[in-house]
Amino acid sequence: LKKIYIYIILAHIIYAQGYYNHPEINWRTFETDNFQIHFYESTEGTAREGAFVAEKIYPFIINLYEYKPEHKTDIIFLDTDDISNGAAYYYDNKIIIWASPMDFELRGSHRWLQNVITHEFAHIVSMQKSMKAGLRFPGAYVQWLGYEEEKRKDVLYGYPNRLVSFAIPGTVVPPWLAEGTAQFMYDDADWDNWDTHRDMILRDRTINNNLLSFTEMNTFGKSGIGNESTYNSGYKLCRFIALSYGSEKLREILINLSSPLQFSVNNAIKKSIGITGDELYEEYKKSLSEGYNLLTKNIKLHISRPNIIVDKGTANLHPSWSPNGNQIAYISNADNDFFSQTDLFIYDMDKNKGESVQKNVVSTPSWNSNGTVIYYSKRAKYPNRYGSKYYDIYEYNINDKEENRLTVDSRGFSPCFIPSDSSLAYLATYDGGQNIYLIDLKSRKTQKITNFSDRRIISNLSFDDENNRLMFDMTRNHFRDIAYLSLEDSVIGYLFENKEWDERDVDISSGKIIYSDDRSGVFNLYMIDEETMKGGYITNVMGGAFMPDMNQFGQVVYSHYENGSYKIAIIDTVNYFDQLQVGYNSDYWQRNIDLTAPMNDQILTADKIYHDDFTNMFISPKVMFDYNTLKLGWYFYSNEIIDRLNIFGGASVNASKDLDLFYIFEFKRFFPTVFAEVYYLTRNLQEKNKYSVYSLDDRLRFRLTQFDFGLRFPLFGLGKLELFSSWQQYRAFIKEKVLDISGLEAGLAYDYY
Structure with a gap:
């Protein structure tokens, strides 16, 4: 036939989701003793600093887990989107690092590369240590396919209508343990540390009897602060194991999980430390309860009770008074599930109600002089011709209810209106470094007005009208300091600089300086009279107080963390607290006096054109x-x-x-x-x-x-x-x-x- x-x-x-291939990138590569580094023009500085970090932390990680990857680990540095993240592909033995530093309201500020590279390489080593069948066999499958009943004799069988697929994973490590060990890193590592934000989230859950259960810690997929709480709880529990039983027990738990027939972390923990995971969790929970009850005893005696005006949602952030002091612009996830899904809201003091006016806004809103326009940052709805989605600056006209895009692919965020010359300052990121830019709102011309080259983290730009200077937070190692840039003579300096604690979110108006300070172990608002430079705390909260803004009537609006969410709160009348009444202890900051100096050197090895390289061929047996x-x-x-x-x-x-x-x-x-x-x-x-x-x-x-x-x-x-x-x-x-x-x-x- x-x-x-x-x-x-x-x-x-x-x-x-449509993913882009980015053929415009010309990839380069170089090797170090233990890594292969892949980058392109826009990430070269990040890659060379990252390579230095990777080699420095390498021996500490492999010594803790007594394991060395079979081949050199590949590290790929990307900056194609405004994403701040890292990813460890432990079977591929590769790491992807996005160059933009993390600025996240649920974590403290730490220098990016020394933190994220140590974290991801700890994933690589710890997860490979826990593998049941080596690098080539990531798992196996048992599958069943069912069919409709077929009545015709000339047809073999009916249409498939049921599929059951059961995966037998080659690695079984629960999220709390995987992320906890990566954040623990190794003994005495402090590139990431138990900062005040992490402590705030866990303290708040503990005192509100809302700790994640041992079972809940084993999963992601939560809304609000749930996913971050898995990170937080895992980090604290791994620290508890290391301090109570020795850091080698983390390795032993992973070794026990590598047994082919061991699928229970509960049993793996018992084999390692002599008690079950459930019993360990109860010890940990008791330790938290006793510790936080002791630390917060003083707060409970003198606690401040703010006037909460917005409590819907888990992320109500960056409140900003309108020039007439009758409206508040802020961003909120009130209409969404996840913490980062924020929209622009305007709260009307007369109506006692907030209303969403624009979707997907991510940064501090800034008003113009007459209160008719708000400036903010968001990603464009559609990617550019290369497939990248960057932050840009937008304006929203309150009267016309229209949005206008001011920049294209500027990577701009945290805009700040400058009334004196109708210009707008904003921050932008390139190759992991951040700088300040100025856009003339009449000509739409933009100029770069700083030239920081050491990949410091800059955030929270604001304008000090009384001194004609831009204020901003800056991180060079750990925590934030408050710095300024004079628009008179371009001088850059510090308003507050302390290596041992965090000072952030400054607002200067009516002769007052207000900012958030965590030297007591809890973030509270601190107010200083600009003339006398004397002041004190104006809040004493159990959670945290951030992002203050004062209007001409002396009212302070701020973001108040309590019971698992950020809320918008107002202080109508300012009262000062004795510093001995505030937070855990006035000297709590001294626990940070021995933090390690930052790593900002680079490896200058000659690079070459990247040529295709492949991972192992992975095999997953199946029975169907x-x-x-x-x-x-x-x-x-x-x-x-x-x-x-x-x-x-x-x-x-x-x-x-x-x-x-x-x-x-x-x-x-x-x-x-x-x-x-x-x-x-x-x-x-x-x-x-x-x-x-x-x-x-x-x-x-x-x-x-x-x-x-x-x-x-x-x-x-x-x-x-x-x-x-x-x-x-x-x-x-x-x-x-x-x-x-x-x-x-x-x-x-x-x-x-």
Whole structure:
């Protein structure tokens, strides 16, 4: 019979996140003793500092876990989006670092690279230490495929309608332990430390009887501050284990979890320290309760009770008075689930009500002089032509209720209106470093007015009208200091600089300086008379007080952390607290006197053009129950290190020699992803029939072959457009034998179409 080929060209849209390949990037690479560093022009400074950090912390991590990666670990430095994060792919033995430093209201401020690289490499080593079957076998699968009942005799089986897939992971480490060990890092490491923000979240949960249970600590997927609480609780519990039983117990727990049949962290803990995980948790919980009850005893005697005006949502941040003192602009996640999903709200003091006016706003709102325009930062709705989504500066006209974009791909955030010359200052990030920029609102021309090159973290820009200077928070190692930039003579200096505690969120108005200070172990608002430079605390809270702003009537609005959320609060009349009544202790800051100096050196090794490099070929065995037969097989996959090429496939066979084969190839060197897919399936069937007086043995074989080839285009960051061609052949083979007559048999083959 003539073979029939089916060849078609198709197009369809997939409504899922569209990822961009960034072919515009010219990748470079260099090697150190233990790492391969990959970067491009916009991340070279970050990469070279990061390489120095990685080599410095390397021996401490491998000594704690008594494990060294089999090959050099790849570290990839990205800056294609305004993302602040790191990711450890422990089976691939690679780390991805986004260059932008983290500025997050649920964590304290720490120098970025020394923190994130140590954290991610601790993930690499600790997770590889816990693997049950080594680097090549990430897991296995037991699967079952069910079908509709088929009534036609000429159809093998019905349409598949049920799929059960049970993964047997090659690594079983609960989130609290994985993140806790990464934040613990190693003995005496303080690149990340138990700062006041972390303590605030856990203290608040403890005193409100709202601690995550041992079971809840084992999962992510929570809203509000839930996910961060998993990080926090894990960090504190791992510190508790290290201090109470020795840091080597963290290693022993991971070793026990690497046993092929050990899937219970409860039992792994018991084998390591002699008590179950549940018993350990109760010890830890008791320690927290006793410790915080003692530390907060003084606060409870003299606590301040603010006037809460906004309490819906978990992130009500950066309140800012309008010039007439009758409205408050702030950002809030009141209409959303997750902490970072904030919108711009305006609270009307006369109506006692806040209203959302713009979506997806992320930074401090800043009013113009007459209170008709608010400036803020947000990401554009659609990515630029390369696929990047950066922060930009926008303005919202309250009267017209219209939004206008002021910058394009500026990476600008924390805008600050300057009334004297109708200009706007903002912060922007490049290669992990942050600087201050000035935009003339009339000409729309922008100039860079600082040139910090040491990757210090800058945040919370504000304007001191009385002294014609820009105020901002600055982090060079740990915590924030309050600095200024004079617009008269460009002098940069510190208003407050202390290495041992955090001072942030300054507001200067009506001769008063108000800021948030944590020297007592709790963030509270501190007010100083600018003329006498004398002052004191104006809050004494159990949670934390941040982001103050005072209006012309002496009212102070601020963000108040309490019972798991940031709320907007107002102080109508300012009263001072004796510093001995505030926080844990007036000398609590002394616990920070021995912090390690920052790492800001660079490795200047010669670099070269990056050439494709691949991870291991990963194998995942599978057992499948399919149409009442047992199939054995495997999945396999491998990725190019910077994800420029991916392969994925699988194979399975049963006792009837039915084959299921597939192979998927993705090539990402160009703007569209080039992909090819191959599928090959066979089914074998034997039937015994009667024809007249003859006994027949029929052997049937069906073969499906399909090739797909196409291009996948990202669609404005919202989905993907696929253009592809597909070739199919569905062929049947029949071989019939007459059992009663020796040597009498015949066969044929034909195609379905």
